[in-house]
Amino acid sequence: MGNFFTNLDRRWIFLxxxxxxxxxxxxxxxxxxxxxxxxxxxxxxxxxxxxxxxxLMAYDYDPATKGELEPMAATFTRxxxxxxHKLYFxxxxxxxxxxxxxxxxxxxNEFGNDYTYGENYVNLGFRPGSEGVxxxxxxxxxxxxxxxxxxxxxxxxxxxxNIKNIQQMDLIVNVSAGTPGAKEWVQYxxxxxxxxxxxxxxGVGAPALYPYVPNQLTGLLGAIKAAAEYEQAVSEAYPEFNxxxxxxxxxxxxxxxxxxxxxxxxxxxxxxxIHFTEKKRGVPR
Amino acid sequence: xxxxxxxxxxxxxxxxxxxxxxxxxxxxxxxYTKTETVEFTKKVRDAVGDSxxxxxxxxxVARSEVNDAQGxxxxxxxxxxxxxxxxxxxxxxxxxIMSFLIGDNVFYKLAEAVIVGASAAYAMVVGFWTGxxxxxxxxxxxxxxxxxxxxxxxxxxxxxxVYIVPLILSVMMLWRLAPVGGWISRWPLAFFIGATAGIRLxxxxxADFVQQISSSIIPLIVVAGDGSIDFAASLKNSLIIVSILTxxxxxFFSFEHTGVVGATARVGIWVLMxxxxxxxxxxxxxxxxxxxDRFSFLFFDWLWLPKPGVDT
Numbered sequence: 001m002g003n004f005f006t007n008l009d010r011r012w013i014f015l016x017x018x019x020x021x022x023x024x025x026x027x028x029x030x031x032x033x034x035x036x037x038x039x040x041x042x043x044x045x046x047x048x049x050x051x052x053x054x055x056l057m058a059y060d061y062d063p064a065t066k067g068e069l070e071p072m073a074a075t076f077t078r079x080x081x082x083x084x085h086k087l088y089f090x091x092x093x094x095x096x097x098x099x100x101x102x103x104x105x106x107x108x109n110e111f112g113n114d115y116t117y118g119e120n121y122v123n124l125g126f127r128p129g130s131e132g133v134x135x136x137x138x139x140x141x142x143x144x145x146x147x148x149x150x151x152x153x154x155x156x157x158x159x160x161x162n163i164k165n166i167q168q169m170d171l172i173v174n175v176s177a178g179t180p181g182a183k184e185w186v187q188y189x190x191x192x193x194x195x196x197x198x199x200x201x202x203g204v205g206a207p208a209l210y211p212y213v214p215n216q217l218t219g220l221l222g223a224i225k226a227a228a229e230y231e232q233a234v235s236e237a238y239p240e241f242n243x244x245x246x247x248x249x250x251x252x253x254x255x256x257x258x259x260x261x262x263x264x265x266x267x268x269x270x271x272x273x274i275h276f277t278e279k280k281r282g283v284p285r
Numbered sequence: 286x287x288x289x290x291x292x293x294x295x296x297x298x299x300x301x302x303x304x305x306x307x308x309x310x311x312x313x314x315x316x317y318t319k320t321e322t323v324e325f326t327k328k329v330r331d332a333v334g335d336s337x338x339x340x341x342x343x344x345x346v347a348r349s350e351v352n353d354a355q356g357x358x359x360x361x362x363x364x365x366x367x368x369x370x371x372x373x374x375x376x377x378x379x380x381x382i383m384s385f386l387i388g389d390n391v392f393y394k395l396a397e398a399v400i401v402g403a404s405a406a407y408a409m410v411v412g413f414w415t416g417x418x419x420x421x422x423x424x425x426x427x428x429x430x431x432x433x434x435x436x437x438x439x440x441x442x443x444x445x446x447v448y449i450v451p452l453i454l455s456v457m458m459l460w461r462l463a464p465v466g467g468w469i470s471r472w473p474l475a476f477f478i479g480a481t482a483g484i485r486l487x488x489x490x491x492a493d494f495v496q497q498i499s500s501s502i503i504p505l506i507v508v509a510g511d512g513s514i515d516f517a518a519s520l521k522n523s524l525i526i527v528s529i530l531t532x533x534x535x536x537f538f539s540f541e542h543t544g545v546v547g548a549t550a551r552v553g554i555w556v557l558m559x560x561x562x563x564x565x566x567x568x569x570x571x572x573x574x575x576x577x578d579r580f581s582f583l584f585f586d587w588l589w590l591p592k593p594g595v596d597t
Contacts, residue, residue, distance in 0.1 A: 011292045014386045021576055026584065028593020067578020068571050094411040095404065105345075128416040135484065142439075146423060151437040187492040203571030207564040215500045216492065223567055224574040245595040252594060253577045260573045 005274050013267065020263045021256045029255030030248075035233040039226055042198045042219035043233040045171060046076070051084045053170040054163070058185055059103065061177035062095035065202055070102070071250035072200040072227035073175040077103040078247060079234050080173070081111045086159050087121040088169070090145075092133055092180045097126050097149070110244065118157045125149030130180040134188040141165050172197040182209055182217075191216045200227065228254045293387050303588075313589040314376070316368035317351045318343040319361045343368070348589060349596065376587040379579050421455075424448040501529055528556045 035043065046055075057076070061069040080087055087107075089100045100123055107115045115121055124145045127133045136144045141163055142154050154160040166172070172195055176182035182199040186209075190197035198219045201209055206222030213220050221230055227250035234241060241247040307313050324339045346362050353359050381396035423430045423438055424445045431438040454473040461470035505526065507518035534546060535553030542550045585592045 009292070011387055015292060015296070017576070018580075021573065022580055022584070025577065025580055026590065026593070030594075065571075065575070067576075067581075068574040070578075094408045094415075097411065126411060126415055127420065128412050129420075131485075131488075144420065146439055146442060147419065147435065147437050151435060153437045153439040155439045155441075156437070187488040191492040191496055192488070203567035203569075203574070204564075206567050207560065211497060211500070212492075216496060223570045224577075225570060245592075248594060253574060253581075256577050256580075257570065257573055260576075261569070264569060 005270065006278070017260060017263060020259045024255040024259045025252075027255075028252070029259070030251050031254055031258065033229045033232040033251060033254065035229040035236075036226070038213065038219055039221060039229040039233055041214070042200075042221055042230060043079075043237070045196065045198045045218045046079050046085075046173070047083065047237065049083065049085065049170050053083075053085050054168060055080055055085045055087055056166050056169040056172045057087050057089045057103070058172060058174040058176075059089065059091050059096055059099055060093045060181040061099060061175055061202075062093055063098075065177035066099070068202050068224055069175050069177060069200060069227075070099070071224065071253070072221050072230060073099070073103055074106055074249065075227065075231050075234055075247070076173050076175065076200065077106050078110070078241065079238075081107055081115060082234075082238055082241075084114065084120070088124060088160070088163075088166075089121065090124040090137075091126045092130055092184075093177075094126050094128070100125065100149075106246075118152075119159055122154075122157055122160055123149040124154075131184040131188050134180070134184055137166050138189045138193055139165050139167075167193050167195060169195060171195075174199040176201050176205065178202070178205060181205070182220075186212050186216050200230075224250055224253055224257060296387065307588055314369065314373055314587050316365045316372050317346040317348070317362050318365040318368060319346055319359075319363070320344075372587060376583060379583060383579070421448055421452060425452065501525070527552075532556050 049055075057080070059073055061073070077087070089104065091097065091100055104121065104123055107121055117123075125148065127144050129136075129144075133144060141160075145154060147153055148157060148160075154163070166189060172185055172190060174182045174185045174197065176185075176199060182201050182205070185197060185199070189195055191212075196218055197216075198221075199209065199217055200221035201223075203223035206220065209217065209220055210222075221227060231247060231250050235247060320341050321344050322339050322341050343365060345368075351358065351362055378396045378399065381392040384390055385393040418430065418434060423435055423442070425448045427438055427442040427444060431440075431442075454476065457469050458473045459470070461467045503522045503525065505519065505523050507515040507522060509515040509518075531549050531553035533553070535542075535550040535557065537546075540546050584590045585595075
C-alpha cells in the first residue's frame with residue numbers, strides 16, 4: 001500500500017483536487033460564517049461613516065487574482081453604495097480598468113436610481129507610475145488626473161470639482177493583489193497623512209500586511225475567507241441583500257474551500273505516515 | 286499505456302461526454318447583450334456642435350433575463366457574436382492552461398504566448414494613452430491635445446515646460462534601441478533608480494520602521510474599563526512582544542547562539558516557522574480560490590450548469 005502511494009503519479013492528486021472542488025461547487029455546499037473581529041473592524045470603518053462620505057476606491061487587482069478579490073471588491077462597492085457614500089474609483093494597475101468597470105456595473109445595475117455618475121461616483125481610471133501616482137495625488141489629485149476615464153475634466157464633474165487631493169477622503173478602501181497596492185497606499189498615503197484605510201488582499205499578501213493593523217490600517221480582509229465573513233456581516237446588517245444571489249459569491253466558494261483543505265490535510269497526514277513508516281522500516285530513499 | 290495517457294484519456298473522455306450531453310440537452314456557451322445609447326457630455330456637445338452623434342454600448346444580460354416572464358425572448362436582448370466568441374476563447378484558454386497539470390504541451394504553450402503577448406500589448410496601449418498622451422503631452426501641449434484627442438482637458442491648463450525633462454529622459458531611455466550611443470540610456474535609468482530608491486527609503490523608514498516600533502510599544506498587562514485585567518488582550522500583547530524579541534535575537538549574529546541566546550533564538554525560529562506556516566496556509570487558500578473561480582466560469586458561464594443559490 002505504502003509503495004502504491006510512494007509511486008503515485010502527481011496527476012492523480014490534481015484530478016482528485018479537481019473533483020473535491022467541483023462537486024461541492026455544483027452541489028452548492030456552503031457553511032455559515034461568523035465575522036471575525038478584524039472583519040467587523042472593516043465593516044464598521046465603512047458603516048460608521050456618515051452617509052455621503054468621500055471614499056477612495058483603490059482597486060489594484062487584475063484578472064489573475066479576480067477569483068480571490070472580486071467578491072470582496074464587489075461587497076465593498078455594495079456596502080459603500082448602501083451607505084450612499086461618494087465613491088472615487090482609481091487604480092494603479094493597467095489591467096484593473098475592466099475590474100473598475102465591473103464594480104461600476106454593480107452601481108448602475110443595482111443602485112441605478114440612487115447613484116448618478118459624477119454626483120455619487122466617478123471613475124478616475126489608471127495612471128502609470130505605481131507608488132509615484134500615490135505620492136502625487138495625496139497632495140494634488142488634478143495634477144495627474146486632469147480627466148476621468150471618459151476624458152471629462154475633473155473640474156467639470158460636480159463631485160471632483162472641490163477635491164484638491166485625497167487627504168479629503170474620509171476612507172481609503174483598497175483591494176490589492178500585490179505591488180503597487182495596499183502596502184504602498186499605507187506607506188505613501190494612510191500612514192504618512194493619517195488617512196483612515198481598510199484593505200482587502202490576497203492570501204499570499206495578507207501575512208505581510210497584518211503588522212499594519214490597527215494603527216496604520218483600520219482593518220484587513222485576508223483572502224476569500226475574510227471576503228465571505230464580510231459578505232456575512234453586510235448581509236446581517238442589510239437583509240435586503242439576501243435577495244441578490246450575487247452578494248453571496250464568497251460564501252458560495254467556502255464550501256469547495258473546506259473540502260479542498262480537508263483533502264490537502266489528508267494528503268499531508270498520509271504523506272507523513274508513509275514517510276515515517278518507511279523510515280522505521282529502514283526503506284532506502 | 287502509461288499514466289500520462291491514462292489521465293489524459295480519462296479527462297478527455299469525461300469532458301467529451303459531458304459536452305455532448307450539454308449540447309444535446311440545451312443551450313450553453315452563449316452571451317446575450319442589449320444595446321444602450323450613450324450621449325456625449327454637455328461640454329463636448331457645446332464645443333463640437335450638433336454634428337456630434339451619440340454612441341452605443343453593449344451591456345451584458347444575465348442568462349435568466351434573456352426571456353421574459355412568459356418565456357418569450359425579450360425584444361431588446363440579442364445574441365452577441367463577438368462576446369460569445371470571446372467566451373469560447375476564454376474557455377479554450379482556461380482548459381489550455383489547466384492542461385499543463387497533465388504535462389507540458391502545445392496547447393499550454395499557445396495559451397501562455399497569447400497571455401504574455403496580449404498583456405504586454407494591453408499595458409502598452411493603456412500606458413500610451415494615460416502616460417504619454419494625458420500626463421506628458423497633455424501637460425506640454427495642452428491646446429493641441431484639447432483640439433485633438435483630449436477634448437475634456439480643462440481650459441485653464443497651460444503648457445508646463447518642466448515636462449520637457451521627462452520627455453528628454455524618455456527619449457534617452459529609448460536610445461538603447463539605436464545602433465550607436467546605447468550608453469545614453471544608462472543616464473535616465475540611473476536617475477530613475479536613484480530617485481525611486483530615495484523616495485522609497487524615506488517612506489519605508491516612516492511606515493515600516495518608526496511606526497512599527499511605535500506600534501510595538503504596548504502594555505503587557507491590559508486593564509479593562511472596569512479596572513479588571515483583560516487576560517486575553519494581555520496574553521495577545523505579551524505574545525507579540527515575545528515573538529518580536531525572539532525573532533530579533535535569532536537574526537542577531539554578534540553573539541554565538543548558545544546558552545540563553547541560543548534558547549531564545551530557537552524560540553524565534555519557531556515563531557518564524559509558525560509565520561511561514563500561516564503564510565503557506567493563506568497561499569493554499571488563495572490558490573483554491575483561483576481554481577474555484579475558473580471552475581465557476583467553466584461550469585456556470587460557459588456550460589450553463591444550474592448555479593446553486595442562483596438558478597435553483
